[in-house]
Amino acid sequence: MSDVSVVGAGPNGLAAAVVLARAGLSVEVFEAGETVGGGSRTKELMEPGHLHDICSAVHPMALASPFFRSFGLGQRIDLVVPEVSYASPLDGGRAALAYKDLDRTVDGLGRDGEAYRRLLEPLVERSEAVTELLMGSLLNIPRDPIAMARFGLAVLDQGTPLWNRRFVEDAAPALLSGVAAHPVGRMPSLPSAGGGLMLGTLAHSVGWPIPVGGSQAIADALAEDIRAHGGRIVTGHRVSSLDEVAGSQAVILDVSPSVLLELGGDRLPARYARALEQFRYGNAACKVDFILSAPVPWSNPELAGTGTLHLGGTRAELASAEADVAAGRHPRRPYVLASQPSGFDPTRAPAGRHILWSYCHVPAGSTVDMTEAVTAQIERFAPGFRDVVVDSSVTTAADLARYNENYVGGDFGGGAVTLTQMLRRPVLSPSPWRTALPGVYLSSASTPPGPGVHGMGGLHAAHLALKDVFGMPVPDLSPSAGAV
Structure with a gap:
């Protein structure tokens, strides 16, 4: 058995594995899916040659996260930084940029x-x-x-x-x-x-950078570094109990608290288990991917150079849509996030084609297909949008939950972002990445700093494992540091 077992190959699990492998420890990563990446996967959903990001598409933390800065992500993959980070279109062809x-x-x-x-x-x-x-x-x-x-x-x-x-x-x-x-x-x-x-x-x-080739490029760069430093990654293997990795001196879990409860079983102290049971999950998303025959025909031409669009209109309209979701209702005019990565990265679609990534917020566990509501909201600010749609694919909140068991009810953020859970994520502690089991650490989005592709949950968990278990310093993560 390796010195360290990492369960889950999302960005945080991979980040932890990078740090620990760089420290000279033997590391084995176990991933239930067929590919690494978690929230940073890219694949063909509808037609060959059209690459869609399965979860996140634009990465505000890619150049800012302390982990990615140390890792030198911008030196390892190509990142396009749009001139306009994000925008909110308004009726009448206006937009806030x-x-x-x-x-x-x-x-x-x-x-x-x-x-x-x-x-x-x-x-x-x-x-x-x-x-x-x-x-x-x-x-x-x-x-x-x-x-x-x-x-x-x-x-x-x-x-x-x-x-x-x-x-x-x-x-x-x-x-x-x-x-x-x-x-x-x-x-x-x-x-x-x-x-x-x-x-x-x-x-x-x-x-807010967009990775060339899709979000998978981030996960692949992390996986490449793990392997270059002697680590092993096993995909298509779901760990169902901590007993399976009991031979490792340290275990890093890139999983939700509900999965930790399952993995730990009776080994978890009752008080800690109760705290995990009390952790609240948030509402969810319905994701709609499009293949287009032309760029989105935004009524405001400056939106064509925008990395991320927040569609929903005025502040009052956006707040109303989010209030509907909080009350368990599906908004008639939902808040929609959209991005057209192919406008910045031509490798994402064949010549003459484009892809559009979008999602809207919905109540947890929703099985409702929001394609029409999302399409109508885009058409509101881009008249003629329907005419350029070649195909679309929907992923409901329930589908998201099936895709990744960490997305409880379709909550892609790993837990409700409330004032209480900003302090207690998932437990009240200055080091919430430590679990109640010696040598076992939690690194997922259910720990600080929460949702996003930043690797920081993994970095914090790995630092604690190095200190507590191995008595080792934090290694150099830069691209120039030598591999084994």
Whole structure:
């Protein structure tokens, strides 16, 4: 048996394996699926030559995550950074655009431009510190109290019913609400504001990259490094009990708390098991992938160069759609996230064709096909969209849950993003990656910093394993470090 067993080859499991293999330990990764990647897989869904991202498509943390910076992801794969990170179309051909250039964004927001600057600029100026603050347990003392104070004030500004107090027009509020709706939940709220401001800060500092070849490129780069340092990856193998990996000195679990309960069984202390049972999962997504005969015909031509679209209209409309989902209803006009990666990466579709990635929020466990609602919302801001659709494929929330057992009820974020669960994820501890079993660590999105392709859950779990079990320092993760 290897020194370390990693269960789950999502980005966090692979990140943990990278760190531990780099430390010179023998590492074995077990993945239930036929390919590695978890939330960063890419495959042909409908026609040959059309590459669709199965979960995430655009990666705000790819250039900002401390793990990916140490790993040198940008040196290992090609990342395209769109000039416009994200946008919120409005009726009448208008749109609020979040350029990577903050000044240009401010110029486009009319009378609210300077108010937007006053909100975001203090965070952008301390972007690296803000990122570091949010990439670990919030119970730990921050190294930059000023960054924490600035971020906290911004969250209070946008996370309460007074969120409109600084604005007089509709574009800037729509822009902020579009990005704040990424964490599924009611708005305004402190968690949605925190998530949105973090993503907005990255949009104006490093940008939101799109991997050439699809999100699978990230997972493949991690897997390649693991193998280069002696690690072994076994796909198509579901570990059903911790007894199967009992011979390893350390075990890293890239799984949800519900799966940890299954794997641990009676070995888990009753108090810890109860805490895992109390962990809440959030609402879900219905994903719709399209093959197109031409680019999306956005009514505002600047949207063609935008990496991510937040479709739903004004701040009030977006908040209403999210309130419907929170109440267990399917919105008639849902909040839709969309991206057309083929506009930045021609390898994603044959000449003359394009792909469009999209999803909308729905109640947990939903079996409803939201293709028509998503299509109508896109058509609202891109008249003639239906005419360029060649084919589509839907993945309901129930389908997502079947695809990945960590997506309980179709919750792709690994647990509800609430104020309580920002502190207790999945337990209240400054080191929540440690489980109650010696040598067993949890690294999934159900641990801090939560959802996203960033590898930080894996990095934290691996650091603890190196310290607790092996008494070893953290290795160099850079591309220049030698392989075995």
